Amino acid sequence: MAKKIKRESDCRGCAECIGCGRDRLRDVEYLECDKCHDEVEKLYVLDGKELCEDCLFDEIETIEL
Numbered sequence: 001m002a003k004k005i006k007r008e009s010d011c012r013g014c015a016e017c018i019g020c021g022r023d024r025l026r027d028v029e030y031l032e033c034d035k036c037h038d039e040v041e042k043l044y045v046l047d048g049k050e051l052c053e054d055c056l057f058d059e060i061e062t063i064e065l
Contacts, residue, residue, distance in 0.1 A: 004032050009025050046060065
């Protein structure tokens with residue numbers, strides 16, 4: 001399954017916390033390439049692997065004139 005979940009907040013790490021509430025953690029879905037493990041917006045499935053565009057083109061054979 002390509003979608004993974006991470007916990008993050010919108011905290012900006014201000015010098016003095018004013019209690020704005022941005023530090024609340026929330027679950028965020030993201031996609032991760034099976035080969036390079038980069039976080040991406042789109043994945044392609046090849047031989048059961050979920051790959052980003054760069055890794056996809058590394059995996060498939062190309063023919064040029």
